[in-house]
Amino acid sequence: MSKTGSPCNGAPATLNAGSDLKSIGQPLWLLAELTYKCPLQCPYCSNPLDFAAAGAELTTEQWIEVFRQGRELGAVQLGFSGGEPLVRQDLEELIRAARDLGYYTNLITSGVGLSEQKVANFREAGLDHIQVSFQASDDSVNAMVSGSEKAFQQKLKMAREVKAQGYPMVLNFVTHRHNIDQIDRIIELCIELEADFVELATCQYYGWGFENRDWLMPSIEQLTFAEARTNHWREELESRGSKMKLIFVTPDYYEERPKACMNGWGSVFLTVTPDGTALPCHSARMLPIEFAKVTDLGLKEIWYEHPSFNQFRGFDWMQEPCRSCDEKEQDFGGCRCQAYMLTGDAAAADPVCSKSSEHSQIVAARRSDSDRIETESDSFIYRNERNSKVFFRQG
């Protein structure tokens, strides 16, 4: 399994794009961030810190036009994401339009705002799959992380409903220091809920996650334990004849080589933000790049010709140590956003790479049990409108 995507926001965890793509590939994956509104306040949210400053949301008609143009370009997987996509009152209409266009439609939701009736209506409209994200395997940690007391019971109820109505189900557990030790209970819960795929994805440090990094980072001992338990459960599932697949995503902070982020810039992945900004990944909005809006330009022109999508395609933009590196075709120099956040230069090597001169920043952020910080929930900077306006003003 690749480690391409963010575990929190519907990036392709398992997309096998094949190897025979033309020089500029097709945007096989279209992520529609329908809204930045969300009833939860997860401190690792991948939405931009200044989401409160974003412009008006695209209308129903504008979204359907984006879907139509995306389909023409070859997009086949469509993710409805956010924020919380259920906040959009036209979601059912958008699902129907997308399915009619031939997309495999994925709803990426917290489950908060979902109901038995909506699950049925979406099914009728042609929704193919619902991914429910969990913050933990019990009430108290889930509430601490999401900032909502009632969310956990609602999620359980909706996960059962999703299965009962015949959808395939992916459960996504974003793991971090405060819940990763519950790995056995998390997996047992997934078995009980009859998930088809389980993503055990340590949160990645973008947007709000970066602000809260020191409070989220699991220790190396925690990670080692969680991975060993996951492997144990894989064997156990196989011996039981279960088809449930466990996908364990380690944080790149514990790696010596960077992830092949997004399978390369402008390679297979296209995000459209609530206000119509087209991005090569859902974090890219933080970069000092002028991105185009789908309300100003067609998707085809943006994908193939706009400078923002061509900026880090190929290898000519690379500096050393990437430029002469014999692994550059495997990892494309890693993540542009991480390079920018940690070095101030979006064209630098991703500091996860041990060849980067800034790799010491990654090493310094790692934790072991001996230096673990005990955290109260009020240490988190929660992702909400009020805090976002603070970042907006700072920016």
Added chain:
Amino acid sequence: MSSDMLNKTPVLNSIYRLQWEPAQQGYVLLYPEGMVQLNGPASEILRRVDGERSVTQIVDDLQLSFPDAEGLIEDVEAFLVEAHEQNWISL
């Protein structure tokens, strides 16, 4: 091929959807947040997996479409065993 296999009726598991993709000029198998690009032979077999036709009928139908093809039974069995291992189909 065992007669046991020939009498089975494969069906695509509900997670997956088989679809022609004009932009890729090929068939793909879609599943939650993922995609498998199928080669020609795999596409021809999977297109005939409809939960009604038995393996024998699938082989016969393929032989009609590709009269010069040899060793179809073995190829179909090998593919279906693989597809079953991948959990694409139930047998």
